[in-house]
Amino acid sequence: MSKFVIKLLSPAKVNLGLWLLGKRDDGYHEIFTIYHTVSLFDEVFIKEGPLKVETSNNIPQEENLVYKALRLMERRLGKELEFSVYIHKNIPQGAGLGGGSSNCALVLKAINSLLGEPLSIEELKEIAQSVSSDAVFFLYGGTAVGRGRGEAVEPIRHVDLKITLIYPNLQVSTRRVYSMVSHTSLTPNLDSDKIIQSVLEGRFEVLENRLGELAMELFPEMREVYRFVEYLGYRPMISGSGSCIFYIGEASQEVKKGALLRGWKLYQVRSYDGV
Numbered sequence: 001m002s003k004f005v006i007k008l009l010s011p012a013k014v015n016l017g018l019w020l021l022g023k024r025d026d027g028y029h030e031i032f033t034i035y036h037t038v039s040l041f042d043e044v045f046i047k048e049g050p051l052k053v054e055t056s057n058n059i060p061q062e063e064n065l066v067y068k069a070l071r072l073m074e075r076r077l078g079k080e081l082e083f084s085v086y087i088h089k090n091i092p093q094g095a096g097l098g099g100g101s102s103n104c105a106l107v108l109k110a111i112n113s114l115l116g117e118p119l120s121i122e123e124l125k126e127i128a129q130s131v132s133s134d135a136v137f138f139l140y141g142g143t144a145v146g147r148g149r150g151e152a153v154e155p156i157r158h159v160d161l162k163i164t165l166i167y168p169n170l171q172v173s174t175r176r177v178y179s180m181v182s183h184t185s186l187t188p189n190l191d192s193d194k195i196i197q198s199v200l201e202g203r204f205e206v207l208e209n210r211l212g213e214l215a216m217e218l219f220p221e222m223r224e225v226y227r228f229v230e231y232l233g234y235r236p237m238i239s240g241s242g243s244c245i246f247y248i249g250e251a252s253q254e255v256k257k258g259a260l261l262r263g264w265k266l267y268q269v270r271s272y273d274g275v
């Protein structure tokens, strides 16, 4: 194999709504969400070499979801992988934007194709879902319904949106926010078809994120962002377990100035259809 370096873009996601349907026996929560990739990317470089995964923000290799996935891939293939991966991180961590899960799915797909696709999509999904609940969605990208603990993914027609993300520099632990879920946060009889229909018709007022609301109880600065966006006339939404707040629309000068003044990071992104 000749020396090569390939560069890939690893997109972030937002959740267009997230509902908690119940607590599962395995300790996870049954959720309904609409995943949506956006044009904020980590840059992933893959080259021939000893198996290693390094990132621009020095995530310990053993903790890196990409490394965990590649070790599982080695086990499944019954051979060592000879690829070195470097990830330049642009997606903020602990933001509810799925950066690690995105990296994991992208590298799994890329290395599988470099090896001539020895693993089927089903096998890739099995590896992805054992690494994180969000990773399966990123094997598809675009717009998709997520059920189960998020690993049961069903792509739907892609919607094309302009989205403004505001990150208040808070790293939120997904596990910690989920640990706050009580029966009052559950929506057991959700009309998911109605929600999907509304989103496909561009009607977003039905969207809510019960998990994000719990995160806002933990982190008052998330509520400050939420209220700031609301005050300026937009409809704030929380992505995943937070801390990122987003809204559908572009950032006015007021939003840009306000975010800058408060030290929040603002990203103007568009929908990304995953190809």
Ligand SMILES: C[C@](O)(CO)[C@H](O)COP(=O)(O)OP(=O)(O)OC[C@H]1O[C@@H](n2ccc(N)nc2=O)[C@H](O)[C@@H]1O
Binding pocket: 015, 018, 027, 028, 029, 030, 031, 033, 096, 098, 101, 131, 132, 133, 134, 135, 148, 149, 150, 174, 175, 178, 211, 240, 241
């Ligand atoms: C919040 C979301 O990001 C929305 O897309 C996902 O639901 C969470 O996906 P994720 O970050 O990939 O989560 P994982 O890494 O699989 O799980 C982290 C922790 O979150 C909790 N967790 C996660 C997913 C889920 N449906 N129920 C849970 O209770 C579990 O305690 C788990 O140990």
Ligand SMILES: Nc1ncnc2c1ncn2[C@@H]1O[C@H](COP(=O)(O)OP(=O)(O)OP(=O)(O)O)[C@@H](O)[C@H]1O
Binding pocket: 055, 059, 063, 064, 065, 066, 087, 092, 093, 094, 095, 096, 097, 098, 099, 100, 101, 103, 104, 134, 171, 172, 174, 239, 240, 241, 242
């Ligand atoms: N490749 C990676 N990129 C970013 N974080 C990673 C990666 N691998 C492991 N992690 C660990 O996972 C933690 C959360 O990762 P990430 O930022 O992807 O989740 P998130 O932004 O909270 O997304 P979500 O809540 O939607 O899953 C990080 O704090 C980091 O310790």
